[in-house]
Amino acid sequence: AQSVTQLGSHVSVSEGALVLLRCNYSSSVPPYLFWYVQYPNQGLQLLLKYTSAATLVKGINGFEAEFKKSETSFHLTKPSAHMSDAAEYFCAVSVNTGFQKLVFGTGTRLLVSP
């Protein structure tokens, strides 16, 4: 079965600092991987997705993630944190060929201090 593990339920950074949110996947077949963000009292918003086209994926709001097969990782980064980045972030893996059925990680809450 496919799964993702997010290391760290909470990550704290200062405004302007590098953001690094970790995600490792387990999959017996090449996976499709996704990062979503959830702001309080809202649904999820897709940040970026890996579909095997390129290992370095650029998303919205300055985020990017790199697929590393050797490390089974898909970590999310942003060079400079902004206060508005404070939210919960979810890594997900697809067990089908699309968005039909996603398996989510437990989430990482990003706290940004001034």
Added chain:
Amino acid sequence: KAGVTQTPRYLIKTRGQQVTLSCSPISGHRSVSWYQQTPGQGLQFLFEYFSETQRNKGNFPGRFSGRQFSNSRSEMNVSTLELGDSALYLCASWDPSGGLLETQYFGPGTRLLVL
């Protein structure tokens, strides 16, 4: 385009009752998925509908059911509510015709509280 809408946004029920939640996808999106989000279990897949047919189903008891109409709107029903059903229920829509070139969109969710 209007986003994914879910109604109602908030709901309070008592144990043993049943509830129906509604999801209207983005126009043209024929795939609708449902997820349950709780602090303890996180985000869990309930089911996915495409063209009025359930294509995928998660590991939830039979009290959880759903359907999709010809206009792609979807409903999910939970019968004989239990306290543990208290959660945020999210639906998401997607146009599979474009494969993963497309993007999936989530609604704001329906927050269900079972007393």
